[in-house]
Amino acid sequence: MSTAPEWLDIFGHDEPYDDQVDGIETAIETARESGFLALEGACGTGKTMLALTAGIELVRDPESSFERVFVLTSVKQQLRQFEADLRTINANLPEDYHPISAMTLVGKADVCPYNLGNAGGIDDSNVYERCERLRDRTRGLTDEGTTAGSLVDRAKSQQVGLADSKSGASYLEAGGEPTPFPRETPEAGEGNVEYCPFYAGYLDDLPEDGDPIEAVPFDPTDFGLIEPEDLVRLAAGHGSCPHSVMGALLPNVEVLIGNYYHAFDPTTVESFTGGLIDEETFLVCDEAHMLEPRVRDLVGDSVSDRAIEDAERELSRVIEPLSAVEEAGADARHGSSAREEAAAVRAELDETDVTLGELRDTRRFLTALGDRLDERVTDYLDEAVPNWRGNLPDLDDDEIPLRDPETPATDDLTRWAERHGFDSRIWTRSESVCAVAARVLDTLDETEKRRASPPVGRTLALWHRADHTDFFREIELERTWDDTRSAESWRRAYTASYSLHNCLPAGAIGDRLDSFGGGVLMSATLEPLDVFTEVTGLKHIEEEADRPVIERTYGLEFPEENRASFAVAAPKFTYGNRGDPDESGDETTSTRRAYARAIRQVAEAPGNVLVGVPSYREAEWAASVLEDTDKPVLLDEATDDVATERLKQEFFAGDPKVLVTSLRGTLTEGVDYRGDRLAAAIVCGVPIINTASPRTRAVRTAYDREFGDGFRYALAVPAVRKARQAVGRVIRGPDERGVRVLCDERYAKESWDSVRGLLGAAEREEFQPVGTEMLGYALDQFWEETVTR
Template identity: 65%
Template structure:
């Protein structure tokens, strides 16, 4: 067998063949291949072919391929390519089994149909509560109870249908009828989930959970979420539990970064995928560092601290009242239950009380600091809370690693490291007690709060930055002169340098491919993704860079030597200085290109300015993308793609310049203005830069800020040419793209882009555009 029998097309591109050979050989040695490939390289098929080849080779240790991507559109591309692979396998081969991972809201029959009081907003809490009660019922009356529960629910549906009340009474989802009513059944006075009861009943006593799956998935090819739901729910069993049972046994698993890098998700659901028998594919790998940074950072809000304090109190009260010979009030927990759990957990009542006191004092200290900050920044803030904006309150100097002020406060008032760490154990115990004693479907605050407080103490102060985040909300239940009416304050623990977390997790996999269209410079990507550390440990890391394979005559690429688009040069949008005039002129010339034109600006504020300018110049409708929800963004895309040619102006830090399909005639030109650096005055940004300076030999600004900004710009430009017959124009406007100066960014382009994006002066851009379009 060779990988060509797996490859889904007649003949690979030369770049694909080279990439597949490299990935197979490197994975055999337990290593990773890093691929930067421009659009048209066929990266998706490259990675799938290499991984499936290793899985299907009987001499290979690999048992599955796990694909991670941060973009839903790319997930669809992997699904399509897996179908293509299966459609072209040799006749005597069984299909490659595959599964797309989704959340509970996508597969829970009740949530999908918005019945039984379950929807997207509460499906996780409701599911956990129903599962807990179903397990408890199944364990109370012997091993047949799960079967009896499912049977009760089936009989209830049948009985109602027999009444002749008109039409079927069963719940239907994914086009398939289920054997149950749309309402949740009850056993006695206790609600339970019949789908989960059926899954429990099907579980073999000593066998694998996969044996409880009531349908064949090994020969089914790709199992999409709708397939999983219809097959599972039609049998009356839980689709989400079925997904978990199938998960370790399919050959290709498609998911998101959090399925491999979020500690909680790995611990509770996807841990079976993270081992040396998995061939890992990280798509859109330029997003690996920022996405994992978010996943391995943590925090706890003021309201969660309040809820955790209340939960601890509800556990303490039964014991206090029992010892005083009084009837318990304010808690459903039984004193004997609490005492039993405390004994098993080696947690004392005194430790519970100390943790409660710590939580209360922590909230008071947080209140003091937020109030002092607002009094300092806006002394009359109480007069109108609607004027308050999101804010950061650093707990140390961002550029000087040191112990944070909250930790210092805790030590001064007598809370040592044991208090912080003990909160984690106490929180877990409190959660278990309340889950046993209270039947409300609530996610307990105490376990999460305790976990964050433990991390707050354990994490170092050089790579982690601690601050208070003030997020604008509105809560009418809070006093009108309290900041809590306008804000939820959050203790944030931010992982500035996630390379260790990324590298450590990558090391748990057998090998694989990390790929994107924008990874350059490779040496920086290897550093921030932990691959260099992996290589130092003896795991091979191979690099491949493939440029555009489409006809060069179909595209024109310009780097316009205009004044740098920095605040110092451009001023505010109200000013009409020479820098702004130069950018308005350059963008308007590109916008006159035939067809749709995408304009990327460094921020939404600058996008608004440019859209206003173009509406007075360009003879096309000009659309403005504003920071908004997914629904508004999808509506804007549909408007842009439909009808006459238009100009769409957006922020380079938004969602329309990355991962969006502009294939075909959807886009004929893209122009990027400026280098989209994040706000360098933010305390968090300063802390990240400082941490990178210390971790990577003083290259913090380059590594943490400049390179990610250039990747954003390159992603936007890459939207134009998506196929061999497509024609388009790509323009960078800013001297930093055009010159090899001290703060230029051309050095961060791969060689093939530096060659294509030749510098031009602003007055020559119009000539170049006119010549290109006149020849089309």
């Protein structure tokens, strides 16, 4: 008789699936060898419980070196699933087990008592700047001899005074609980310096030489999952800073749940989570098919024309007092306040290695960069859109490459800078110069604001450091509108940015993954796994660091008779085949006629139907072919998150409807369509991004050079994952029934540009090819059989 595995005590349900058993044991065994499990598991596999069980078992094993599990997910719905599974685990632990301690990581805006209470002049727009400034002032007061405890007492005494006054002011409430402090931030010291009493409370609780965990005003072992609401209630109610308490808890809980920023954004890692990324941490990377594109965005950078202007003004603000005194010399008529301001600036500079000459040189560089940007954008628009000044509202987003995207070389801006005397020292020193300028301004200006100069300086330094092979530089034109700008200026219609893109983030991803002790990277759409391990640097880790990378693929566990899956051999839904929707009309091309027919046939399903097409323009066309359907048709447009959420809720409510959306939008991935929310989905075409875009061409070139097939790695695989995510919304539970349709012959046939081989093995078996003439019959047959069962 076999012995039950030890991890079964942690597993939150009565009986694991066979795939879960294999996955948990494989993850544990692989992590013990400092390796990673790359896992594709269809909906219903139980990936969340699988990964948590494996990680927690390793953390609880006294012979294991793992101290914590760090969960990363890019989708809020999945974050909630990890929280739910942790509650399930804790609710079903054996009686002699301590609860699994866990915490969800959030930003300051989510836990700041003043922001949550709409008090203290703090809101979402300024919470980060105000918080940092108030913390600095609080530390400054304690450095000057005022104790943190006395600051706490002063705030409480101000509260008493307010409560007794005619104003009727009350205690600030946060998390549904009263705090010990007033709604307005208190003041102390000479000049009545504003400070944060919650941060003072944290400093007062912080032992001088002890562990920061001692400053946590509650025992975390009394809890399982500590959610943001719990953190605010327990910390702010005590009079301590919830965000600081969260930082103290980080190394002391067994499971942390965050997003990709917490592990891959350089600024976040440096300031907050760096101590968690080591060989004692078991990584769970969820929705891992998004790892490559998300990290590519995080490890690139950009600086806008407006940021350059703001940074230039900030440097001028630092330079001007010194210049004024310098020009006035010993002239007694020069005001004492101006001399005092200049002395304050000089004192700050003397604490650094930044000189007045460097400040002037950097300001001159910023001025030249702004002028150069204006010149390049104007010249480009004059050539590409000759009548642009008369049609500013009609301009679209655009790109101006600064080198040939397919030929790695030094970019035009760097060459221009060299010709104009802006050498490497100007580029690299800009980071320090701009950081010092911001610091000086903070001593002169009492207004809380986010300084533009530090990020501008960091971007310029990175621009110079980054190589010209894996990085691509361009000017991005983002469609905005600013009535304060001249009607003759492109700045009225555009925000322009110097942008630096990391075309090949495998190195950055791999280096960061290599810092963890091991883990699981998982998704419902990870195949082809060989491509995934290469573009995320896992293959390099396996080969160079001798760390095992094990692959697993698990298909749908739900009854096959509940679903019908078709790969329709319709003509390729490419621009060349289908034509422009605005010019071709409703169904004037044979390709559009075939797709219109398929869309209508799928839309007849007895329930909600999702139609996914490659772009929002095509979504408008797809909605138009459904004008005569009996169901209401909802059209998703490129709008904000609020409008998208409203559209989603309208789709879920009431009688069956058809939702038409772009496959590049947010409604085809990470949205919960459980139960009767979705009966059928059709994907029209392969949603490959614009291959003519300079940035796309640069990425494809980098992938060609690194992996040998840039089109497959950079374009085809991500596109097929988008399609798989969309049809994967249909079947989310064992009792659900539905239809999944991939409509394009590239899914159905083997050919030079076929993508059928990019589907998972189980999907290739399930998505049987059918001709366009047979789809209607196959759909009718499925729904008839479903109704009779």
